[in-house]
Amino acid sequence: MFTxxxxxxxxxxxxxxxxxxxxxxxxxxxxVYFIMGRSENSRNRIFAQTEDGIRTQAYDESxxxxxxxxxxxPVRLLPNGLLIVTNGDQTDTLRDFIAQGKCYRxxxxxxxxxxxxxNWTPRISGxxxxxxxxxxxxxxxxxxxxxxxxxxxxxxxxxxxxAGHFISTYLTDGDPLPSFEGEPCRVDLVNETARELADKVxxxxxxxxxxSLFVRTIDQTSGETDSVIINRHGGEGK
Numbered sequence: 001m002f003t004x005x006x007x008x009x010x011x012x013x014x015x016x017x018x019x020x021x022x023x024x025x026x027x028x029x030x031x032v033y034f035i036m037g038r039s040e041n042s043r044n045r046i047f048a049q050t051e052d053g054i055r056t057q058a059y060d061e062s063x064x065x066x067x068x069x070x071x072x073x074p075v076r077l078l079p080n081g082l083l084i085v086t087n088g089d090q091t092d093t094l095r096d097f098i099a100q101g102k103c104y105r106x107x108x109x110x111x112x113x114x115x116x117x118x119n120w121t122p123r124i125s126g127x128x129x130x131x132x133x134x135x136x137x138x139x140x141x142x143x144x145x146x147x148x149x150x151x152x153x154x155x156x157x158x159x160x161x162x163a164g165h166f167i168s169t170y171l172t173d174g175d176p177l178p179s180f181e182g183e184p185c186r187v188d189l190v191n192e193t194a195r196e197l198a199d200k201v202x203x204x205x206x207x208x209x210x211x212s213l214f215v216r217t218i219d220q221t222s223g224e225t226d227s228v229i230i231n232r233h234g235g236e237g238k
Contacts, residue, residue: 001188004032004166004197005204012206013038013173014180016087018126020134020156021164021189029132029218030164030189032201033074033085036209038173041065046231047212052077053084054214059233069114069121075214081130083218087169088114090123104135105153112149113140118176120146122169132159132220136167140179154184164189193217198228 004019019032035056037043044063047054053075058064072089084094084104090111097107104127114121122140135155142148156165165184170177192200198215205213216227 001163001186003188003190003200004164005200007166007185007187008201008204011172013170013177013209015121015169015177016124017166017168018085018087018124018136019164019166019187020085020126020128020136021187022132022159022161023189023191023217024162025191026159026161027220029128029159029220030197031075031083031085031128031216031218032166032197032214034201034205034213035074035087035211036205037211038209042070043209043211043232045070045211046234047074047214047229049229054229056212059231069116083128084125085128086123086125087121088123090125094125094127104137108137108139108151108153111139113146117146118144120144120179121177122179124167124169124180126167128218132218133157134159134165136165136184138167138180144176144179162189163187194226194228198230202230 016035021030044059045056046059048057055073056071073091076084076091076095084091094104094107120141122138124138126136128134137153139151142150164187166187167184168180194215194217202213211232213230218225
């Protein structure tokens with residue numbers, strides 16, 4: 001296996017990515033979410049903290065050309081302790097369905113990939129449960145054919161110490177962009193603080209295309225969280 005930084009190193013454009021897992025000492029859940037961008041509109045973003053997670057916002061409002069697919073809440077913590085992480089406004093779809101007593105699958109059956117042909121960007125989503133178990137999913141076209149939406153769900157009910165899983169919107173750069181394929185990639189996780197992991201992941205991401213990064217660790221005993229945000233624009237913060 002590779003660590004997440006090793007997996008990202010040399011890949012110019014995996015797009016957006018989610019990783020969940022457990023530290024090697026079996027004490028902390030680990031969450032990583034990042035966004036990358038090739039256009040000025042996509043790069044003109046930062047992560048900002050909210051009461052229940054984070055949201056994307058424009059760094060320079062005067063340069064926004066289309067906010068529909070770039071401004072959303074990628075991370076929301078629900079009152080029941082579930083943490084939702086996605087690459088779009090399906091975060092709120094998941095939140096609403098779960099609040100009604102339904103599961104994340106029901107929510108995602110109402111959604112498809114993004115309407116941005118010819119790329120048809122996949123929607124990737126993750127749900128981290130209080131016990132550290134987690135689900136990942138991807139909604140994408142059938143080989144680039146937008147007439148068919150394929151929905152894949154991956155469920156990990158027993159976290160493995162020192163291991164996690166990573167899924168991204170794209171395999172790499174291209175025209176059109178090739179969608180992620182196969183199961184989420186298993187990655188090694190060691191005993192690191194959120195800051196240590198964030199610095200390594202940020203350094204591994206393509207310097208030209210990286211935009212924003214969010215890393216959080218959650219102590220499984222105390223519930224204490226340690227979060228780090230790094231932005232291409234506007235510095236960084238906790």
